[in-house]
Amino acid sequence: MRSFLSTASALLIVLVAVLTPLSALAVWVDREIGDTDSYVATMEPLASDSRVQNAVAVRITDEVKKRIDAYPFQESVESLVRDAVLSFAGTAAFKTVWNTVNRAAHTAVEDALAEGGDSAVSIDLAPVTERVKQQLADENVPFVDQIPVEHTRITILESGKLGTVRDVFHGLRIAGLWLPLATVLIAAGGVLLAVRRMRALVGLGLALAAGAVLLRIAVSVWRGLALDDLPPDVDRPAAAAVYDALTATLRTAAWWVLAAGLALALAAWLADRRRPARAARAARVARAA
Template identity: 50%
Template sequence: MRTFRSALSAVIIALVALLVPASAVAYWADHELGSADRYTAAMSPLAGDPAVQRVVVTQASRGLSGQIDAGPFQGGVDALLGEALRSFVGTPAYRTAWDAANRAAHAAFLQALTTGDGDAVTIDLAPVIEQVKSVLVEDQIPLADRIPVTHLSVKVMEYDDLGALRKGFRMLQVAGLWLPALTLVLAAAAIALAVHRRRAVIATGLGLAVGAGLLWIAVAVCRSLTLDDLPADIDRPAAEAVYDALTAFLRTTAWVVLAIGLAAALGTWLTGRLRRTP
């Protein structure tokens, strides 16, 4: 019976290690990607990322180029718009517009997952263009009032099979409600079943640390696969920044779980050593 309990405890601890990355990803999909506020907060720092700013300026300039009929002064007007955009991306107004654009992008992404329409994650630059136009009009720049506020989208991620993505996302959302709790319950059960509780606590702590390592590896591997599969027309540094921003929660979780697991294992081991010391 004692051997069976020890073996069962070891199996559960191994299962806990495997469930750590699955639980983290499920919780992330449900509570981070599924929330407009958290998604916007994760993407907000990218307003100051040089690679993302470069993409916004390039795409907005390209979209607006030639849309104002300035006759012989067309080149000068286009250059003025480009300079205005480069100046604008460093202002608080741009950050506000960026957050608005990302909130709209999140709504569109969830809509795509619901309806099955679309094949990419895009950001509509209309709020940015509207803010630029407002600033130029206030500065009394000639012809600024003729700038059309068009829905210009910047593609940051593409996906080949939206149906599979939709099913996977729904599964993760459902699992996000119970999988983390199950992982904790199993960790407690492994310790309760063990014949030698102190050893079980140490093993469980190390199992959590292993699970954290698996999570970190999964995030890194998925990053490489995602970026390597990008089409040539998507700016890679900007896509890297977007991926890192969206997965920041997972990397932080990996470090936190690693610290908790190692601290539990080391603390329990030291406690046992001290108790044996005469």
């Protein structure tokens, strides 16, 4: 019986190591990616990121280059547009517009992850282009009336290339917050079934630490795969900034769980080592009495 309980306890604790990163991902999917306000709040700091600002400026300038024939002033007009976009990107108004376009894009991101399809998910930069066009018009820049406002977009996701990621997202979305709860119950069961509970707590702490390491590795691996699979016209530095912003809470969670797991393992190990000494002192006191 003791052998059976020890084996069952060990298996449950090992399972905790596997479920820990999945639980973190489930909470992330439910609370951050699945919630519009949280998604917009996560993307908001990118409005001040120079990589994103540069990508927006390049995209709008490229669209202007395709639509306007201002020879021999082509380069001057393009330079003015680019400078105007970068100037607008440093204002509070740009942050407001950035939040608005990301709120509109969130539904498309969810649909791409949940349902699939072969279309690209993009952010509509029309509100930014409209503000820049107005700014240039106020400065009496020539050819400004030819600047296109529609169809100026920046791709953030290729929905046709998600494959396994979509399946994982769908599964985690279904699991929701039940998966973290199940992980807690399994961890408690692993400790309660153990013959030597302090040692089980040491194992649980190490399992949590191992799960945190797995989560951190997964985030890094997915980052490389996501950036390597980007279309050639997507700005990689900006895409990296978006990915890092979206996964920032996962990286933070990994470090916290790692620290908590190691602290639990160390505390339980020290407590387990003190038990024989306490037992010996108690025996000496009993004999002396």
